Amino acid sequence: MSARRSLILVVAVLVAAAAGLLSACGGSDESAQPAGSGSPVALPSPGGGGSVVLWHGYTDVERAATDVFVARYNATDPGFKVDAVFAGNNDYALQKLLTALAGGKAPDIAYQYGSSMANLATSPKVVDLSPIMAQTPSFDWNDFFPAERLATTVNGKVIGVPALVDNLALVYNKKLFDQASVAYPTKDWTWTDFRDAAKKLTDSGAKQFGWAYVNDGSEDTVWRFLALLWQANGDLLNADNTKSALDSPAGIKAMQLLYDMSVTDKSVYLDKGDGSYLNVFNSGKIAMLWTGPWDISSINADVQYGVEILPADVSHATIAGPDNYVVLDNGPQQVANAWAFIQWFCSPEVHLAYATATGHLPIRKSETELPAYKAYLAKYPADEVFVANLDNVTKARPNIPTYPKISAALGQAVQSVLLGRAQPEQAIQAASQQIDSILAAGQ
């Protein structure tokens, strides 16, 4: 046995391994040219064998439906294969994509939260879809709801296609309203009606609450407040996103409502961010929730619930949380194939069928005009209000890279008011100053 020969072998293996690693790190240099906005795109026609990898975080019914639809697409023999991969909980989708991009092994399509768009837009590997859409008029981008289009547009670039849209509406437990002899919410409800009802529906002895609020200071805390702020006709930032607009009568009024309900009336169940509010609602201890379609399927069968649009101050504004499919640049052929699949998957007929399987809301206006929409509403009666409520979404979160920091600052302010640690005006002013300094510092 020769030690030298085995040594040579080991060294050879190491060199091979190192070469493999290097090529993995360097990755896909054939697609080095950026997909800059405005540059003319000449995508090859779809095909070429291979597969398009789609990362999503769906489980249960949604995952099964996604697999069925992907299989249906693959059966049309488009010249390539779509591979839908469960990439873990959507809450971690951004971290996973960041890691994959750093390692040069990104999927072709990735499901991402709308709030991540502004930062994703800074990556040269994320494809700007606007020139591609311009060349594909049949895609009819304007058919998508305005809130969705706002959420995927960053500095004129369109960096995603809506994957799912939802919005906040008022979901209430009918039995608790009957017991307290309070009339059900209507579409004309005001903040005063809402606060009075919540107070009457609260019974501290029985640990029963009129309303629930997610109080962990995260985006879940913030977007509920944004709905309130917009209802009072206020806004978070000025028109060109350079200054805070929070410190306004509307901002203080919105914060005051939270203070009055949580601290003065004690009518609000404060959820610590683990989603326990839904269990408490199911146990008949919370009368009203501000929530979206994603919670409806988790409401127990024995809970008689109703859905109504949010109460109004100046308007009945609500907020949408559109999530998107982002396309990653793995070369023109892959982008062309990904785009071909997305066009099919987001076409009105296919998406309505998918929505009927999953309980998602339609993502296009034209879906509501299709004959099959009746069957959809028959299956999901609660969704009628949510679909109508999309018209109340007129504003979107600012799509700027500093938004996560702004959200954190506002989250702290809302939390301090809910816990009675700060007065509304003081909290608004502190948050507004913080936001101004975040904006001044830039990314």
Place this chain on the structure above:
Amino acid sequence: MGAPGAGLDVVGESSARRASRRERLLASENLAGWAFTSPAMLLVAVFGLAPIIWSVVLSFQRNNLLSGGTWIGFKNYERLMQDPLFAHSVRLTVLYTALFVPISIALALLCAIALNRKLRFIRLYRTAIFLPVVASTVAEAILFNWLLDPYFGIVNYALVKLGIPAQGFFQSPSQALYAIVAMTVWGWLGFCVIIYLAALQGIPKELVEAAAIDGATRWRIFRRVELPLLGPTTLFLVIYLSINSLQLFDEIYVTTRGGPLNATLVVVYYLYQQAFQFFEAGYATAIAYVLFLGILILTIAQLLIGRRFVHYRS
């Protein structure tokens, strides 16, 4: 390490030739040794060394991990020194460590002494105290969330029955950190107890007997014989627990997420927030390096102080 090839000496070879041959053999053995360890070394280099070096580079950049970084020199470190939230997170981490380490060690010593006896079902008790170590942090967090729920938790139920008002625990900015201390002490206790138990059982019986014959009381035996002999174990636990508590993250991540109102925003959680919520990977790595330096200094200080007080049995 002796060269086994030396046994193959051929009679008649000149000593110079023999020596050069031995050198060659040694050299090739050295190479073979390197070759055998190289897969492990490569793994360490790729997954350990490379990220460490890359993060040094990162800490001198403004980098969001998406669009390539820009070189900003020591700006991240300068900003760190003036960041009130970072100072706050350092204070919280120090307070947590100052509570967690002594409480864990004192409780563990008590439990270890209680369990270092011949009792019926002693194995059952020892297993029971070790169980939380085996349970995952997430399960632990769910359990404590449930116990300490401000509205429906059974701890508050008991408190109210006793006439004490219900508490906020994880939801109260003034109590959340203490609730985390309680939860982590519970989670770590079994580990410390096992280490102490092993050390107690390693104490030679003849020393205890000799002291007893000389008329020492049980307390004096503990104070003068057993406790000094536990010194090295205590030093190990102090260092190990301190390093772990300065790096506290999991328990925060699955319970309070730094809140409410930053009441549990410890250093590593702040780091995570900067890197993965605010896209400030450069700033986050600067935090990581300052933390590393802090841990290094604390550990050296503990070892130096320990050298004075800890008695090693030769």
